[in-house]
Amino acid sequence: MPNQRRNRKIESPPSVEGFKPYGVRMKNLQKVILLFEEYEAIRLIDYEDLNQEEAAAKMDISRPTFTRVYKKARKAIAQALVEGKAILIEGGTYISxxxxxxxxxxxxxxxxxxxxxxxxxxxxxxxxxxxxxx
Structure with a gap:
């Protein structure tokens, strides 16, 4: 039986609701969802320059769980960049x-x-x- 999913602690929300490719109307774009906890993982590692142990501690999750969240976030961002999709930042399992x-x-x-x-x-x-x- 799997463990109950823990809420991931998020310090603050993103300043924007998402991103879209330049010059394309939003209604013509497919979308990729970046969960709030995935955004937080990217922020902690790539913006705050924390290592995975420190970032996992800030989010109150295990390091292996953090690694999965971070990998999923990078995959979503890469998909949006390569395939020209919009990124919407919303939802997830988090607390603040x-x-x-x-x-x-x-x-x-x-x-x-x-x-x-x-x-x-x-x-x-x-x-x-x-x-x-x-």
Whole structure:
């Protein structure tokens, strides 16, 4: 019987919801999904320059699990680049200590330890919740 899947700890959400090839309309593109935990693995290894042990500890998962998440993330990004697909960053099995919101007016991301009622950037009340801590 397999172990229960552990939530992967994510520090903060990506600043954008995804990427697309230049010059092609989104409606004409196939999409690749990059899960939040896969984005976090890429961020920790390739952006923060942590090794896999350190990154796994930050995400509160084992090093072998981290390796599988990281490999899947690289595969998705490579597929999008080679095949000219859009990358959407969404979903997954994760937890975060902060509330995440995206502003409907300025499109910027806000994070805070308590619920947010107004955008921290433009003060608009047109915000959409992305994640709330458990």
């Amino acid at each position: 200590e902060n509330y995440w919101v995206r502003c409907g007016k300025c499109s910027k991301l806000g994070t805070a330890p308590a619920p947010i009622k107004n955008c921290p950037h433009c003060q608009s009340s047109e915000i959409k919740g992305i994640h709330q801590p458990k």
